[in-house]
Amino acid sequence: MHSNKHFKGLVAAMFVVALAAVGGAPAAKAAEQLKIGFVYVSPVGDAGWTFQHDISRKDLEKALGAKVKTSFVESVPEGADAERVIREFAASGHKLVFTTSFGYMNPTIKVAKRFPGVTFEHATGYKHAKNVGTYLARFYEGRYLTGIVAGKMTKSNKIGYVAAFPIPEVVRGINAFTMGLRSVNPKAQVNVVWVSSWYDPGKEREAAETLIAQGADVVTQHTDSTAPVQAAEDKGVYAIGYHSDMSKYGKKAHLTAATHYWGGHYIAAAKAVMAGTWKSQGIWGGIKEGMIKLAPYGPAVPADVRALADAKGKEIASGKLHPFQGPVKDQSGKVRIPAGQTMSDKDMLGFKWYVEGVIGELPK
Amino acid sequence: MQLRLEPRAMPSKWLRYSSPLIALALTLVFGVILFSALGQNPAVALYTFFIRPIGTLYGLSELCIKAAPLLLCAVGLAIGFRGNVWNIGAEGQLTMGAICGGGLALAFYGDEGPWLLPLMIVGGGLGGMAWGAIPAFLKTRFNANEILTSLMLTYVAIQVLGYLVHGPWRDPEGFNFPETRLFGEDALLPVLIEGTRFHFGVVLAVLAAMIGWVFVTRTFAGFQIKVVGQAMAAANYAGYSGNRVVWTGFLIGGGLAGLAGLGEVAGPMGQLNPTISPGYGFAAIIVAFLGRLHPAGVLLASLLMALMYLGGESLQMNLNLPLAITGVFQGTLLFFVLASDVFIRFRVKLVHNVPRTAP
Numbered sequence: 001m002h003s004n005k006h007f008k009g010l011v012a013a014m015f016v017v018a019l020a021a022v023g024g025a026p027a028a029k030a031a032e033q034l035k036i037g038f039v040y041v042s043p044v045g046d047a048g049w050t051f052q053h054d055i056s057r058k059d060l061e062k063a064l065g066a067k068v069k070t071s072f073v074e075s076v077p078e079g080a081d082a083e084r085v086i087r088e089f090a091a092s093g094h095k096l097v098f099t100t101s102f103g104y105m106n107p108t109i110k111v112a113k114r115f116p117g118v119t120f121e122h123a124t125g126y127k128h129a130k131n132v133g134t135y136l137a138r139f140y141e142g143r144y145l146t147g148i149v150a151g152k153m154t155k156s157n158k159i160g161y162v163a164a165f166p167i168p169e170v171v172r173g174i175n176a177f178t179m180g181l182r183s184v185n186p187k188a189q190v191n192v193v194w195v196s197s198w199y200d201p202g203k204e205r206e207a208a209e210t211l212i213a214q215g216a217d218v219v220t221q222h223t224d225s226t227a228p229v230q231a232a233e234d235k236g237v238y239a240i241g242y243h244s245d246m247s248k249y250g251k252k253a254h255l256t257a258a259t260h261y262w263g264g265h266y267i268a269a270a271k272a273v274m275a276g277t278w279k280s281q282g283i284w285g286g287i288k289e290g291m292i293k294l295a296p297y298g299p300a301v302p303a304d305v306r307a308l309a310d311a312k313g314k315e316i317a318s319g320k321l322h323p324f325q326g327p328v329k330d331q332s333g334k335v336r337i338p339a340g341q342t343m344s345d346k347d348m349l350g351f352k353w354y355v356e357g358v359i360g361e362l363p364k
Numbered sequence: 365m366q367l368r369l370e371p372r373a374m375p376s377k378w379l380r381y382s383s384p385l386i387a388l389a390l391t392l393v394f395g396v397i398l399f400s401a402l403g404q405n406p407a408v409a410l411y412t413f414f415i416r417p418i419g420t421l422y423g424l425s426e427l428c429i430k431a432a433p434l435l436l437c438a439v440g441l442a443i444g445f446r447g448n449v450w451n452i453g454a455e456g457q458l459t460m461g462a463i464c465g466g467g468l469a470l471a472f473y474g475d476e477g478p479w480l481l482p483l484m485i486v487g488g489g490l491g492g493m494a495w496g497a498i499p500a501f502l503k504t505r506f507n508a509n510e511i512l513t514s515l516m517l518t519y520v521a522i523q524v525l526g527y528l529v530h531g532p533w534r535d536p537e538g539f540n541f542p543e544t545r546l547f548g549e550d551a552l553l554p555v556l557i558e559g560t561r562f563h564f565g566v567v568l569a570v571l572a573a574m575i576g577w578v579f580v581t582r583t584f585a586g587f588q589i590k591v592v593g594q595a596m597a598a599a600n601y602a603g604y605s606g607n608r609v610v611w612t613g614f615l616i617g618g619g620l621a622g623l624a625g626l627g628e629v630a631g632p633m634g635q636l637n638p639t640i641s642p643g644y645g646f647a648a649i650i651v652a653f654l655g656r657l658h659p660a661g662v663l664l665a666s667l668l669m670a671l672m673y674l675g676g677e678s679l680q681m682n683l684n685l686p687l688a689i690t691g692v693f694q695g696t697l698l699f700f701v702l703a704s705d706v707f708i709r710f711r712v713k714l715v716h717n718v719p720r721t722a723p
Contacts, residue, residue, distance in 0.1 A: 043687055073680045074687040077642035080632035083561070084426050085677055091422070092681070102541060103637055126539055165530060168540050196526060350539060 034096060034274050036060070037089030038072035039082065041101035042199060047244040048224040049198075050074070052260055053100045053123075059263035060270060068270055078103025083110055090115040096273045098266070099123065108132060119273050123262075124169070126349075128280050135265055138286030139169070140176035140348070141316050142258030144323035145294055145309045146240045147180025149255050150188070150218045152305040153238055157188040160211025162221040162228045164198045166363045168351040170222045173258075176323045177220065178357040184308070190358045191216060199224040205231045212237055218255070229254055238300065245295035256309075257295035264290045284345065288317040324348065329356040369710040379708045384664075387700040394696050404683060412682050413693065417674035425560035429632060430670035432569040433458070433624035433641065437648030438666055439576040440620030442657040444613030446580065447589035448596075451614055453499065453514030454621040455645025456521035457492040461622020463525055464491025466544070466629040466636045469551035470533055476550040484551060484630055485568075485623070492622015493615050495521060500614035504607040510614075518645065526638050533636065543637040553631045565627030572620055576659035585612060621645060654701060672697065 038057055040050045057070050071094075076085050082104045089097045090111055096119045099108045105125035112120045112132045120132045128134060150159050159181060163170050178190050191214065193207040200223070208219050208231035220240040221228040226249040232239035233250035241247070241257030265283065272278035285291035294313065297306050315321035324343035327335050331354050337343050354362050379386075392410065399409035418424050437454040444451045451457075465488030472480055498517055502508035526542075535545040553563040580586040592599040592609045599606065628640055651669050655661030676690035 037681070071681050071684050073677050076677075078637060078639045079642060080429070080628055081642060081673075083632060084430075084674075085681075087422075088677070088681060103543070103639065106543075106546065106635065165542060167530075167542060196523075352540065 033066065034064075034068045034270060035092075035094040036068055036070045036270060037086075037094040037097040038070060039076050039085055039089070039097070039099045039101075039104060040072055040074045041076060041078065041103070042224065043074050044072075047226050047241075047246055047249070049243050050100070051244050053098075053262055056262035056266050060266040063263075063267045064270060067274065076104075083107035086111045086120075087114070090118045095119060096121070096270060098269075119269075119278055121269055126282075128282065130280055133269075133278075133280040133282070135262070135283040135285070137260045137262075137291040138284060139258060139260060139292065140172050140323055141286040141313075142260070142292040142294060143173045143176035144180035144316070145313050146220065146256060146258045147177040147182075148184050148309050148312055149297075149301060149305060150177070150220065150238075150240060151181040151183070151185035152308070153255060153301065154185065154188055154218050156215050156217045157185065158215045158217065159188060159190045160208060160214070160216030160219040161190050161192045162204050162207045162211070162219065162223055163192050163194055164223050165196065166194065168349060171351040171354070171362065172348055173222050174358060175351060175355045178355050179323050179328070180312075182357045188357070192358065192360055194363060195223060197223070201225040201227040204228050208232060209235065226250075241295060247295065247298060250298075252298070252300065254295075254298045255301050256297050259293050259295050260291055261293055262291065286316070287313055288319075330354065331356055331358065366715050368713045368715050369706070370713050372709060372711055375709050383704040383708050384701060387697070387704045390700040390704070391693075391697045394700075395693060398689075398693060398696075402685065402689065404685070409679065409683060409685075412678050413675035413690075414671065416682065417671065417678045421557070422560050423674070425557055425562035427667065427670050427674060428566045429561055429563070430673055431666040432566045432627055433644040434648050434651050434669055435569040435663060435666040436572055436620045436624035436627070437617075437645055438651035438655065438662045439573050439659050440617035441648055442652040442655065442659065442662050443576060443580060443586075443589065444617045445593075445652055446657050447593040447609040447613050449610050449613030449617075450511045451496065451499070451514050451617045452511050452649065453496070453516075453518045453645070454617060454624075454648050455641060455643065456514070456518030457495045457618040457621035458625035458628075458641050458645045459518070459521040459525050460495035460625070461488040461492035462625030462629045462636065462640045463521070463528065464488055464494075464622070465626035466547070467528075467533070469547040469630065470544055470636075472551075473545065473548055476548050478550060480548075480550045481553065481630070485626060488622045488626025488630075489619045490622070492625065493619040495622070496614040496618020497611075500611050503610050503614075510610070514614075525636070525640065529636050529638050535635075544635050546635045547630065551630060552634055553627065561632050563627070563631040565623075565631045568623060568627065570663070572623070573659045573663045576662075580659065589613070621648075650698065654698070656705075668697075 042050045044050055044054045061070055073085050076082055078101060086097060086099055086107055098121045100123045102124045105122055105127055108120050108122045109127050109129055109132060112129050116131055122132060122134050124136050125134050161174055174192060181188050191211055193211055195203040195207050197203060204223050204225050205227040208228035211219055212235045218238040219228050219232045221242050226246050229239040229241050229246045229250040233253040238255050239250050239253040240255050244259055245257055247254040312321060322342040324337060326337035326341045327339045328337035330336050395410050396406040399406040418427050441451055441454055465484040468484045468487045495517060499510045499513040502513050503510045529544055530542045533544045535543060553565050556562050556564060588604045589609050592604055592606055625640060629636055647669060651665045652662060655665035672694045676694060679685045679690045680687060
């Protein structure tokens with residue numbers, strides 16, 4: 001094939017473009033400005049996991065102004081590509097890089113070894129290094145509160161839960177929701193449908209419709225799309241969103257949502273890096289730290305329910321209440337956490353069983 | 365009145381070979397318009413897309429790493445497509461290769477030696493071949509449409525992978541997160557350039573393209589595939605077996621896709637997780653046609669495709685352009701490349717009031 005000759009021509013053409021570009025490149029910014037990179041696992045969109053990271057990134061820019069410059073790459077697959085993107089951030093002068101999905105853990109650690117002068121923060125992982133810290137939110141605190149709202153609003157006492165994968169994070173959320181639910185309504189039960197995907201609007205919607213057909217009158221989710229909320233709106237039942245305020249997608253159905261917010265942490269981490277005081281740690285923040293919030297209540301939620309959920313939220317923040325406060329029973333009725341004790345962080349991080357009130361078997 | 369595409373009797377040779385350049389020129393013009401409309405300096409944007417990602421040795425090595433799985437899959441697919449064997453399931457064959465090769469790394473974890481990597485390479489290739497053999501068998505035995513069966517088997521393979529990494533193959537020290545442990549040193553493809561991720565799998569991919577070239581141009585089996593693909597009646601007359609071409613297409617395609625999967629898990633990833641391939645098996649279909657089903661063309665096409673991924677990241681990272689814009693730009697480039705190909709081989713003809721003849 002003769003294309004080789006033309007390939008050379010192609011390279012030459014590109015080179016001309018390159019020369020033109022060098023002349024027009026913007027002058028370098030002031031040296032003190034901290035460049036911060038964000039690696040996102042999905043498109044920013046207008047609701048969901050990555051959306052929350054992106055509003056937090058924007059708040060970071062707003063709070064620190066010209067002292068920082070942020071950039072991000074969306075939809076970075078959790079395979080071989082992640083390392084390249086993370087490394088490219090580090091190599092192009094970004095001194096702080098946030099990698100916002102679990103699958104970036106090993107690539108982050110690998111890149112961090114080569115770039116000891118760059119600080120990395122990995123969301124939801126468990127591996128640390130001198131220049132790699134982790135951060136995670138106590139999503140289960142928000143789940144517990146939404147469980148209370150669901151328990152007060154359900155008539156059929158059947159709650160539908162659309163879930164992604166049976167990892168401890170998701171199981172912990174289901175259990176916390178059920179604890180909150182049954183703290184106000186001991187007859188209510190939770191039915192879980194696994195969709196084996198973090199983001200699949202089609203499957204999520206089908207799962208929600210199945211649950212509604214089985215009698216659920218409140219649907220909640222541990223997935224990324226707004227499809228379950230929309231399904232609930234269409235079928236005339238209630239929904240509780242996750243990640244973001246999803247009220248736009250269910251004006252009548254949306255009761256509230258367990259949302260997370262990283263802005264406070266991002267601002268603190270950026271300030272620490274600039275001041276030279278940053279240290280590697282595993283941060284696990286909740287309502288108290290402002291990482292977990294409930295979305296504004298929908299019109300269907302009466303004042304007494306709002307007041308109750310708000311009060312319980314304050315109790316959790318102050319440490320008076322813990323979602324897994326004994327006695328906590330498993331599905332067989334066996335007491336796993338005796339009265340007077342609360343579950344340790346370590347046990348919560350490895351959740352492998354359902355609490356009483358969840359129907360069905362946990363997939364192994 | 366209607367428009368009709370008519371094949372040109374004698375496509376200009378000069379145009380045929382310069383069509384990629386015409387396409388590139390059109391894309392650059394479009395890029396200038398697009399980026400100007402977005403308020404960007406078009407020269408900077410084009411530089412950021414095409415040159416910046418490969419401006420360093422590391423960048424070039426990343427280009428090769430990204431192109432390698434595309435090249436492996438696309439060479440295999442191109443050989444099949446030449447014989448009208450429509451293997452759409454390279455993604456599944458890739459996944460199965462990764463499972464089989466990676467499974468060996470896990471099985472011999474802690475008790476490995478220099479023999480492990482060759483074993484994994486063979487295992488990866490055989491895994492992909494076995495997965496490709498299923499649609500081949502269904503096609504030759506039951507005449508089941510291979511487009512459907514190979515595509516559906518992709519989803520089966522991905523579910524099998526999901527089951528393994530969420531279940532029995534989970535890292536025992538991994539807090540139940542869905543990924544396997546990191547492979548041992550002997551289970552990793554050696555890195556050939558210090559300081560980069562340029563691994564031995566890239567060499568395998570280039571070798572595959574070279575062998576593929578010899579196969580399609582210099583061997584009798586390659587000739588048979590071409591005849592079956594272009595003129596089934598002639599093939600039958602010559603006594604060439606269509607079934608044999610189906611088997612050849614699927615075994616080569618599956619085997620090379622399996623190698624691509626092995627190259628990912630034993631190369632830059634070093635473990636199995638639920639998302640081994642961001643769609644290489646599907647993108648390879650585009651690459652195969654972009655390379656006009658010729659292994660040398662496929663080599664160039666896979667580099668171009670890889671550059672589009674890298675350029676997209678670079679635009680996001682350096683100019684804060686959203687992913688959707690980079691997607692538009694990438695799509696336009698492909699559109700112009702394929703469109704100029706069409707117009708070089710066909711001419712558009714206006715047909716006036718075609719008299720309808722009774723059937």
